[in-house]
Amino acid sequence: MKLNEVTLSHHYADLGDAFGTRIDPTPFEHPKLIHVNPAVLELLGIDESEADNPDWARLGCGSKPFKGSRPFAMKYTGHQFGVYNPDLGDGRALLLGELEHKGKLWDLHLKGAGKTPYSRFGDGRAVLRSTIREYLAGEALHGLGIRATRALCLVGSDEPVTRERIESGAMLIRVAETHIRFGHFEYLFYTRQLEALKQLIDFTCERFLPEAQSLPDNEKAEALLRFTVQRSADLAAGWQAAGFAHGVLNTDNMSIIGDTFDFGPYGFLDDYEPEFICNHSDHTGRYAFEQQPGVVLWNLNALAHAFSAFVETDSLKDCLEEFQPHLVDAYAARMRSKLGLATEEDGDRKLCADLLQLLADSRADYPLFFRALAHYRGERPPAALNELVPAAQQEALAQWLDHYDQRLAREDSDSSARNRAMLRSNPKFVLRNYLVQKVIDAAEGGDYRPLQTLFELLQTPFDEHPEHETWAAAPPESGKHMPISCSS
Numbered sequence: 001m002k003l004n005e006v007t008l009s010h011h012y013a014d015l016g017d018a019f020g021t022r023i024d025p026t027p028f029e030h031p032k033l034i035h036v037n038p039a040v041l042e043l044l045g046i047d048e049s050e051a052d053n054p055d056w057a058r059l060g061c062g063s064k065p066f067k068g069s070r071p072f073a074m075k076y077t078g079h080q081f082g083v084y085n086p087d088l089g090d091g092r093a094l095l096l097g098e099l100e101h102k103g104k105l106w107d108l109h110l111k112g113a114g115k116t117p118y119s120r121f122g123d124g125r126a127v128l129r130s131t132i133r134e135y136l137a138g139e140a141l142h143g144l145g146i147r148a149t150r151a152l153c154l155v156g157s158d159e160p161v162t163r164e165r166i167e168s169g170a171m172l173i174r175v176a177e178t179h180i181r182f183g184h185f186e187y188l189f190y191t192r193q194l195e196a197l198k199q200l201i202d203f204t205c206e207r208f209l210p211e212a213q214s215l216p217d218n219e220k221a222e223a224l225l226r227f228t229v230q231r232s233a234d235l236a237a238g239w240q241a242a243g244f245a246h247g248v249l250n251t252d253n254m255s256i257i258g259d260t261f262d263f264g265p266y267g268f269l270d271d272y273e274p275e276f277i278c279n280h281s282d283h284t285g286r287y288a289f290e291q292q293p294g295v296v297l298w299n300l301n302a303l304a305h306a307f308s309a310f311v312e313t314d315s316l317k318d319c320l321e322e323f324q325p326h327l328v329d330a331y332a333a334r335m336r337s338k339l340g341l342a343t344e345e346d347g348d349r350k351l352c353a354d355l356l357q358l359l360a361d362s363r364a365d366y367p368l369f370f371r372a373l374a375h376y377r378g379e380r381p382p383a384a385l386n387e388l389v390p391a392a393q394q395e396a397l398a399q400w401l402d403h404y405d406q407r408l409a410r411e412d413s414d415s416s417a418r419n420r421a422m423l424r425s426n427p428k429f430v431l432r433n434y435l436v437q438k439v440i441d442a443a444e445g446g447d448y449r450p451l452q453t454l455f456e457l458l459q460t461p462f463d464e465h466p467e468h469e470t471w472a473a474a475p476p477e478s479g480k481h482m483p484i485s486c487s488s
């Protein structure tokens with residue numbers, strides 16, 4: 001389809017006034033198109049040639065509406081750092097509408113679009129730094145096979161926006177199968193709008209769980225909770241295997257369909273440091289890397305509480321109890337792929353845990369270690385792996401490799417097939433924070449070439465791209481595990 005044929009529908013906004021507020025964006029006076037995502041164009045069925053259409057600058061900052069556009073600020077609440085906040089909602093973003101392609105609806109959501117009734121003291125804006133972070137993170141996770149919202153286009157401006165310093169305003173159009181968060185259900189539950197809560201459960205089931213449509217209300221709500229528990233467990237497993245720390249796992253940042261949602265002060269692990277806290281405002285480490293699965297379960301408990309309007313406590317508990325086994329299986333499957341194990345044995349979990357302990361003790365670089373392991377062919381000494389751990393840990397590494405070799409000997413596949421498979425599970429290119437910062441620094445100076453390069457590498461992070469070796473390197477000591485500011 002051509003860009004001028006894109007027509008939006010409004011299934012969510014049509015739910016009614018209980019769900020948000022109709023409001024137009026506040027456009028930039030001088031928008032500057034920075035990027036259009038060809039992969040998302042394809043996802044939406046928009047012709048690839050439309051990437052060069054100059055209209056994106058105005059569409060991406062709200063000054064030109066899409067056909068049929070009827071922007072809507074969604075109302076939700078949520079638990080932030082464990083405390084219920086009743087005053088949330090789209091404070092700087094608007095649901096423009098839904099676009100249908102191949103029978104699927106995609107939400108287009110304009111982030112940074114100006115004030116709404118839910119802005120509280122905020123200015124309704126986003127900055128170039130934070131939009132680049134969000135733009136790249138969606139691609140990075142998608143490239144690793146982890147569910148995530150993505151972005152269609154990125155538009156900058158000369159509008160000054162005050163954060164810890166004066167920065168420039170930017171907007172992106174976020175694309176997702178839905179923007180419904182745990183917090184949407186919490187809002188309707190805590191304000192006792194139970195008819196609307198039922199309506200939202202129906203709406204979500206109709207889109208994502210059609211097989212539950214004919215069930216009675218209580219069973220439908222239970223089916224939806226079970227679906228979200230499983231999707232969230234898969235998501236947490238994906239993060240832990242990939243070494244991704246979200247940073248702000250509040251319930252308003254949890255998607256009902258298990259997408260990674262709202263990229264703020266996230267970080268991918270450099271050295272394997274399970275206690276890594278990427279968000280420098282997270283003083284207690286509530287959202288530290290190793291806490292994530294537990295926090296996701298905490299958030300699911302908060303969601304289940306909202307569902308208690310319709311579902312008996314015992315059934316809620318049954319749903320929640322599915323989280324852990326699902327997480328453990330999904331994580332084990334991902335780690336077996338990283339280790340090149342096509343078959344499953346009882347000792348695999350210990351083999352993996354022993355390796356992670358070794359990596360934690362040696363503070364080895366997580367992505368580089370696994371990428372080097374994907375090239376390992378039983379060498380002694382294991383020169384490439386030894387380079388990644390301090391001398392004091394090399395004996396322990398050799399012992400672990402002996403166990404690993406014994407385990408691999410019981411696999412059917414030959415070593416080159418295994419190496420090839422492992423190279424598809426252990427990325428060479430990872431969205432490390434020092435790389436994102438390099439891209440942001442260049443973009444703030446008007447140079448978007450590094451953004452384009454990193455964007456392309458993240459589309460195919462398992463390929464070698466020998467001409468881009470520097471983008472695969474570990475950070476300098478000063479760039480390791482950069483704490484990221486929450487202000488965005």
Ligand SMILES: Nc1ncnc2c1ncn2[C@@H]1O[C@H](COP(=O)(O)OP(=O)(O)OP(=O)(O)O)[C@@H](O)[C@H]1O
Nearest residue numbers: 088089090091092093118119122123124125262263
């Ligand atoms: N600059 C701002 N102006 C107005 N509201 C804001 C601003 N920044 C954040 N908010 C609102 O504060 C709440 C929490 O912010 P948070 O950073 O989690 O979300 P966000 O990044 O703005 O949006 P989203 O969750 O849609 O990605 C949300 O309700 C958000 O809309």
